[in-house]
Amino acid sequence: MELDRIDRKILSILQEDGRIANVELAERIGLSPTSIGERLKRLQREGFVEGYGARLNPHRLGLGLLVFVEVLLDKTTPDNFERFARAVKLAPEVLECHMVAGGFDYLVKARLADMTAYRRFLGETLLSMPGVRETRTYAVMEEIKRDAPLPVG
Amino acid sequence: MELDRIDRKILSILQEDGRIANVELAERIGLSPTSIGERLKRLQREGFVEGYGARLNPHRLGLGLLVFVEVLLDKTTPDNFERFARAVKLAPEVLECHMVAGGFDYLVKARLADMTAYRRFLGETLLSMPGVRETRTYAVMEEIKRDAPLPVG
């Protein structure tokens, strides 16, 4: 249940290179491939590792615009939150959505081709979602740090 | 240079399961493993795929608190932006940092163990960074959507 130094090293390396061969992982850590394999299987079984994914370059895919949108909901209808959440999960442009405590209700992160695509997204998707009362958009001018690995050390 | 239907399918599948065997990927798409391998190598060479990573469960790692922090910089010193960017890259708690257009300068996304850890982070890391004038913190109460795949279709 507790992670030792080797577990953390496995997680750390896998976070950077999720497709590394077990053999290479083993020799970088200094154990046999079998042991590493067993540990890794345990880490997955116990839920530390949820899966693996390719890191794609959004700009290369024509998604040049990153925006954050603060969303305020109309709170007169009680099931608006539930319905908004469901709608957000269906929108492919939305990469993240979080309910926050503070001046607004939701923070949405979305990637789009350009401002034209964003205007369409705002009008046809976001503002059409159930109970949305107000939005504030922040366009990203420069990505200083992107998807850093979780600190496991 | 242009992506066809098969390329997109490869990217789409790999985004969800970055460790899928080439053989299985091939039969899910309906081509030979060799062809898929060649395409994949091309997609990496041309920068569509930047790498692979394990998806870790932050809560399982003791990082139960997700926060977004809006940061305003003191703009009297011109190189503050540069220095702030450098400092942010060194902080392991910071998963993302974006320079935005609008009411503030940077949006920081960070994961921490709890509010106690956040207070320390705010005081010792964020507010100690060069040129930081003001911050507004939004704690996430519920993650509606987390790290969705990029739309490649």
Added chain:
DNA sequence: TAGTTTGCCTTATAAAATGAGGGCTAGAAG
């Protein structure tokens, strides 16, 4: 102390990745 668990090892076997070589087709050039 004796039994049991845990974590690692080696070895054998099964599966997958990789590289060489060849065929088919579409478009370009003669």
Added chain:
DNA sequence: CTTCTAGCCCTCATTTTATAAGGCAAACTA
């Protein structure tokens, strides 16, 4: 119209990797 070439896919042989079985030693427990 024919020939050449480039792109894309295939099969097959070889190397590399994953996986499963079994054993050994240290630590923990009764």
